[in-house]
Amino acid sequence: MGNVPSAVKHCLSYQQLLREHLWIGDSVAGALDPAQMADHTEVMKGIHQYPGVRYPVLTPNLQGFHRAVAAGATEISVFGAASESFSKKNINCSIEESMEKFEEVVKSARHMNIPARGYVSCTLGCPYEGNITPQKVTEVSKRLYGMGCYEISLGDTIGVGTPGSMKRMLESVMKEVPPSALAVHCHDTYGQALANILTALQMGINVVDSAVSGLGGCPYAKGASGNVATEDLIYMLNGLGLNTGVNIYKVMEAGDFICKAVNKTTNSKVAQASFNA
Numbered sequence: 491m492g493n494v495p496s497a498v499k500h501c502l503s504y505q506q507l508l509r510e511h512l513w514i515g516d517s518v519a520g521a522l523d524p525a526q527m528a529d530h531t532e533v534m535k536g537i538h539q540y541p542g543v544r545y546p547v548l549t550p551n552l553q554g555f556h557r558a559v560a561a562g563a564t565e566i567s568v569f570g571a572a573s574e575s576f577s578k579k580n581i582n583c584s585i586e587e588s589m590e591k592f593e594e595v596v597k598s599a600r601h602m603n604i605p606a607r608g609y610v611s612c613t614l615g616c617p618y619e620g621n622i623t624p625q626k627v628t629e630v631s632k633r634l635y636g637m638g639c640y641e642i643s644l645g646d647t648i649g650v651g652t653p654g655s656m657k658r659m660l661e662s663v664m665k666e667v668p669p670s671a672l673a674v675h676c677h678d679t680y681g682q683a684l685a686n687i688l689t690a691l692q693m694g695i696n697v698v699d700s701a702v703s704g705l706g707g708c709p710y711a712k713g714a715s716g717n718v719a720t721e722d723l724i725y726m727l728n729g730l731g732l733n734t735g736v737n738i739y740k741v742m743e744a745g746d747f748i749c750k751a752v753n754k755t756t757n758s759k760v761a762q763a764s765f766n767a
């Protein structure tokens with residue numbers, strides 16, 4: 491949500507539309523301007539933190555961690571990649587260097603009893619390297635889990651995965667990290683996100699990342715669409731008889747609100763169908 495005005499982020503949290511997780515981004519390479527960091531701090535100070543809702547802040551290094559803690563973060567996330575090229579572009583260091591930085595961050599977080607979540611980008615393909623092997627994803631996931639991340643979110647950053655590649659990747663990762671400590675994070679570029687998520691659910695994954703209206707993306711994954719839309723995910727889960735406790739109508743309202751605020755059209759098929767009905 492890097493470019494979303496703080497006021498909009500506050501409204502989303504005030505309306506309690508993000509029930510479990512409000513994800514707060516960090517700075518972007520080459521654009522480490524004080525205004526953006528001030529915004530990050532402003533968001534943390536401005537939101538009302540509801541009990542049972544997690545507010546993880548992306549912290550790429552120790553500096554980001556200390557800033558996040560000073561701003562009141564109660565959960566942090568480190569974000570690595572299974573692709574060397576993507577790691578270089580996204581966080582300006584190799585995978586090995588990133589792991590060394592994350593070790594420091596997660597260790598500090600553990601000392602302060604702050605839960606740390608790990609992300610692995612490019613698990614089903616990379617914008618620079620193409621195919622990524624399940625072994626590489628497994629290696630990075632194992633490392634993050636081993637250093638103390640309570641959960642590893644496996645990102646199909648550019649949305650090129652299919653149920654077949656998702657299955658192969660998860661089969662490999664699950665040999666080293668239990669399904670209870672895994673999540674999937676699917677982008678919908680090729681229209682495969684829900685199919686990929688269903689595959690993951692059938693394989694025992696219970697945590698799925700999504701974004702209201704399918705907003706989001708990554709500055710280093712040009713052309714990739716946003717995350718799977720929360721509205722579409724909930725619609726599918728409701729259809730499967732899985733109770734999320736999330737009110738789909740409230741999420742659609744939130745999506746409508748935020749799309750107007752940032753002048754974007756929703757990527758949610760469910761919202762499009764409902765609003766056009």
Ligand SMILES: CC(C)(COP(=O)([O-])OP(=O)([O-])OC[C@H]1O[C@@H](n2cnc3c(N)ncnc32)[C@H](O)[C@@H]1OP(=O)([O-])[O-])[C@@H](O)C(=O)NCCC(=O)NCCSC(=O)C[C@@](C)(O)CC(=O)[O-]
Nearest residue numbers: 517518519522550553554569580581582609611612645647
């Ligand atoms: C990681 C860095 C910061 C390295 O950037 P760098 O340029 O290598 O940093 P550096 O250590 O060389 O320091 C350069 C300057 O930045 C400052 N600095 C250094 N660190 C920080 C910090 N944390 N907060 C504030 N300031 C910082 C530092 O103090 C210094 O300032 P100076 O001394 O020159 O005045 C940069 O590459 C960066 O910001 N990367 C993040 C890019 C980003 O936001 N990407 C999108 C995240 S979402 C994602 O990755 C994918 C995901 C999670 O959604 C899942 C998926 O779909 O795959």
